[in-house]
Amino acid sequence: MKDTLPMDEKYKVHMSKYFEEYERSLKDVNGFWNENGRIIDWFKPFDKVLDDSKKPFYRWFINGKTNLSYNCLDRHIQNEKRNKVAFIWVPERGEEKVVTYFGLYRRVNAFARGLLNLGVKKGDKITIYMPMILEAPIAMLACARIGAVFNVVFSGFGEQALAERINNSNSKTIITADGGYRKGNIIQLKNIVDKAIDLSNGVDNVIVVKNTHTEIDMEPDRDYYYDDIIEDGYVEPEQMDSNDPLFILYTSGTTGKPKGILHANGGYPVWIANTLKWAFNPKDEDRWWCAADIGWITGHSYIVFAPLLLGLTSVMYEGAIDYPKPDRMWEIIERYGVNLLYTSPTAIRLLMKYGEKYPLSHDLSSLKTLGTVGEPINPAAWHWYYEVIGKSRCPIIDTYWQTETGGFTISPSARLGLPDLKPGSATFPMPGIDAEILDENGKNVKPGEKGYIVIKKPWPGLMLTVNNDDKRYIDTYFSKFKGKYFMGDYAIQDDDGYYWLLGRSDEVLKVSGHRIGTIEVEDGLVSMKEIAEAAVFGKPDTVKGDTIVAFATLKDGYEKSPELIENIKKRIRNNLGPIMVPEEIHIVSTVPKTRSGKIMRRVIKAVYLDQLPGDISTLENEASVEEIKRAVDIIK
Numbered sequence: 001m002k003d004t005l006p007m008d009e010k011y012k013v014h015m016s017k018y019f020e021e022y023e024r025s026l027k028d029v030n031g032f033w034n035e036n037g038r039i040i041d042w043f044k045p046f047d048k049v050l051d052d053s054k055k056p057f058y059r060w061f062i063n064g065k066t067n068l069s070y071n072c073l074d075r076h077i078q079n080e081k082r083n084k085v086a087f088i089w090v091p092e093r094g095e096e097k098v099v100t101y102f103g104l105y106r107r108v109n110a111f112a113r114g115l116l117n118l119g120v121k122k123g124d125k126i127t128i129y130m131p132m133i134l135e136a137p138i139a140m141l142a143c144a145r146i147g148a149v150f151n152v153v154f155s156g157f158g159e160q161a162l163a164e165r166i167n168n169s170n171s172k173t174i175i176t177a178d179g180g181y182r183k184g185n186i187i188q189l190k191n192i193v194d195k196a197i198d199l200s201n202g203v204d205n206v207i208v209v210k211n212t213h214t215e216i217d218m219e220p221d222r223d224y225y226y227d228d229i230i231e232d233g234y235v236e237p238e239q240m241d242s243n244d245p246l247f248i249l250y251t252s253g254t255t256g257k258p259k260g261i262l263h264a265n266g267g268y269p270v271w272i273a274n275t276l277k278w279a280f281n282p283k284d285e286d287r288w289w290c291a292a293d294i295g296w297i298t299g300h301s302y303i304v305f306a307p308l309l310l311g312l313t314s315v316m317y318e319g320a321i322d323y324p325k326p327d328r329m330w331e332i333i334e335r336y337g338v339n340l341l342y343t344s345p346t347a348i349r350l351l352m353k354y355g356e357k358y359p360l361s362h363d364l365s366s367l368k369t370l371g372t373v374g375e376p377i378n379p380a381a382w383h384w385y386y387e388v389i390g391k392s393r394c395p396i397i398d399t400y401w402q403t404e405t406g407g408f409t410i411s412p413s414a415r416l417g418l419p420d421l422k423p424g425s426a427t428f429p430m431p432g433i434d435a436e437i438l439d440e441n442g443k444n445v446k447p448g449e450k451g452y453i454v455i456k457k458p459w460p461g462l463m464l465t466v467n468n469d470d471k472r473y474i475d476t477y478f479s480k481f482k483g484k485y486f487m488g489d490y491a492i493q494d495d496d497g498y499y500w501l502l503g504r505s506d507e508v509l510k511v512s513g514h515r516i517g518t519i520e521v522e523d524g525l526v527s528m529k530e531i532a533e534a535a536v537f538g539k540p541d542t543v544k545g546d547t548i549v550a551f552a553t554l555k556d557g558y559e560k561s562p563e564l565i566e567n568i569k570k571r572i573r574n575n576l577g578p579i580m581v582p583e584e585i586h587i588v589s590t591v592p593k594t595r596s597g598k599i600m601r602r603v604i605k606a607v608y609l610d611q612l613p614g615d616i617s618t619l620e621n622e623a624s625v626e627e628i629k630r631a632v633d634i635i636k
């Protein structure tokens with residue numbers, strides 16, 4: 001047993017199964033994964049658990065052949081799950097739709113056939129840009145079935161962000177919808193796709209689901225309606241190698257270009273199915289609701305794939321949790337008898353602001369377990385969630401993980417042994433996760449001291465690489481502490497061995513739980529004709545976590561005005577998407593820079609937040625700090 005874990009007798013008894021499994025997972029990697037790797041079916045069993053001969057490119061379940069769509073669907077329809085409800089889909093307007101495992105299987109096959117008929121082949125890349133409708137998971141599963149690598153782009157991204165992802169993933173087929181509903185508005189997705197294609201290297205096929213029935217342009221021989229291409233029948237699932245790529249999902253980092261995180265056909269499903277089971281201990285009869293969007297990893301792993309792998313009934317919803325009324329979430333729980341709820345701190349804080357009267361007006365007694373993800377949960381939100389929503393009887397499963405890790409890395413385990421919870425702590429690592437906290441020099445920090453969280457050994461859910469960029473994979477994740485997986489977060493471990501995640505250690509913002517790279521927004525700003533330089537940083541916000549603030553200088557010949565600022569915001573919204581729009585844009589005449597010309601974002605942020613700017617010895621133009629100060633005084 002690791003000496004950092006609590007040795008308290010109480011824990012040993014209560015959590016004995018957890019400690020036993022955890023210890024085994026690290027000491028007997030082969031035995032542990034030989035057993036737990038069989039949570040999915042293999043057409044051909046793997047002949048080796050782990051190949052670490054090309055570190056840090058770890059490969060799992062060597063020579064195993066499998067298919068995710070088969071594992072989510074085919075194997076269930078051969079047993080009593082055949083007629084079980086797979087998804088209850090709750091739209092923003094109108095009646096819910098229910099689809100059984102058999103129904104989903106049929107629809108996935110029909111769409112897979114449609115894709116094949118268009119000439120899509122195993123290994124082709126497909127971008128999925130869709131609202132939260134059933135055709136979104138159907139598309140993901142159909143791609144997985146035929147071995148096409150899917151790249152889901154969140155429908156809140158704008159045309160430029162979409163184009164960049166289409167190009168980087170080399171997608172020649174796009175699956176979209178005419179539009180999507182959100183808070184009573186229609187997002188014109190097909191129009192955005194058309195503009196993105198103009199900015200891209202060109203695509204061959206666009207498949208359009210009729211959803212909002214809004215008028216759209218259809219390009220002959222390129223654009224097809226989903227309804228016209230589906231074809232009933234059976235499509236043999238491709239026998240995918242465990243280490244063939246399954247999907248690409250872009251996430252922001254510390255440079256301008258988003259990284260295409262590549263996950264595998266074998267390790268990823270094994271990891272997400274096991275972690276969902278360990279953390280939430282879902283029962284066959286439970287109704288699971290992960291209130292995320294499929295455009296993010298949370299939606300991939302825990303709306304679509306892990307619940308289907310385990311044969312659960314899931315709720316999937318369209319729209320927003322506070323529209324048309326602030327009680328939408330509570331109403332859905334009551335109406336559909338949700339037992340396990342998985343949401344984010346930002347959602348909890350938003351709903352908390354509306355007040356207790358909304359949850360109190362609903363019967364939430366079906367709830368058994370509550371989960372959270374996306375950022376550290378502040379104790380006030382934790383208590384509200386625990387007491388007002390869970391009536392102090394539902395454990396809170398605070399799951400710490402990221403796009404790159406595939407599934408949960410640190411989380412309480414309701415199945416193996418639930419620790420006493422501490423509000424704001426994600427508690428202990430999942431089996432297979434050998435975490436530690438290091439200082440700048442790579443030395444272990446003492447209990448209670450803050451450092452960088454790393455994972456020392458590979459686990460099956462770890463990404464294969466960064467799409468087309470092995471170097472970036474190594475540089476970003478395995479270089480700061482050589483050979484150890486660097487998560488980019490600060491953490492402490494307390495005297496009882498509990499992990500507390502303290503937020504990002506890099507310049508990545510968390511806006512409503514979404515990762516936003518400051519440089520991505522800066523790039524978006526300086527690509528405009530009026531803007532010379534831009535510095536973007538996060539301002540703490542009680543609901544969203546961070547909000548985006550930008551300071552910018554203008555090129556000669558442009559004057560600052562409220563109209564200009566509104567216009568800049570509008571263009572960011574179109575190009576990058578609503579989630580990337582700075583809440584505040586301040587135009588100044590100079591920004592603080594180092595002598596080598598790097599913008600000192602940190603200094604601007606400190607002045608703005610009324611904090612000490614720290615070391616400014618490398619500053620080139622002190623006057624700029626004074627100007628920022630004056631600008632800030634005016635704002636406040």
Ligand code: WT7
Nearest residue numbers: 298373374375376398399400401402403501515
């Ligand atoms: C980053 C990953 C994981 C799916 C959603 C976000 C932060 C995530 C927690 C948590 C503290 C958390 C980290 C992480 N984060 N969950 N429970 N406690 N921080 O995925 O966009 O890849 O972001 O989210 O900073 O590195 P993502």
